[in-house]
Amino acid sequence: MKRILIILTILIANTVAFNAQSITQERTSEELEKEVRQQTEQLASELGLTDKQAKEFERNTIKYSLKIDEVLQKDIPKKNKTFQINVLEEQRIRATRNILTKPQYDLYLKMLSTKDDNK
Numbered sequence: 001m002k003r004i005l006i007i008l009t010i011l012i013a014n015t016v017a018f019n020a021q022s023i024t025q026e027r028t029s030e031e032l033e034k035e036v037r038q039q040t041e042q043l044a045s046e047l048g049l050t051d052k053q054a055k056e057f058e059r060n061t062i063k064y065s066l067k068i069d070e071v072l073q074k075d076i077p078k079k080n081k082t083f084q085i086n087v088l089e090e091q092r093i094r095a096t097r098n099i100l101t102k103p104q105y106d107l108y109l110k111m112l113s114t115k116d117d118n119k
Contacts, residue, residue, distance in 0.1 A: 029066060036061045046111065047104045056099045064092035 040058040043049065049057060071084045097105050 029069075032065050032069065033062050036065060043108070043111075047100065047107055049100075049104070053099055053104075057096065060092065060095045060099060064088055064095075 036058060040054055040061065043057070044054040067088050068085055071081055071088065074081065096108065100108060
């Protein structure tokens with residue numbers, strides 16, 4: 001359990017760093033949705049998602065990505081943005097866990113951790 005919490009913390013921290021970079025790069029919601037669809041297609045094949053899982057995963061990712069973009073565009077202190085983004089990322093990860101099976105979720109976390117290690 002501690003290992004999962006450590007991995008989630010690392011993922012959240014890296015996501016915050018990634019999203020902070022996009023502050024200067026404003027994306028439209030259409031661009032964001034297109035990007036999420038491409039990522040979902042790739043993940044669907046790697047994780048063996050069903051069509052239903054892929055659609056739910058895509059909806060979930062778009063929902064939280066748009067919320068994170070809203071936070072990034074707010075004129076609030078960086079510390080507050082980081083906190084709000086961390087909360088949203090935790091919610092997104094919990095929602096993702098509810099979409100995927102246990103083996104798929106474990107593989108998903110491993111893939112994210114490998115991706116973060118390569119950065």
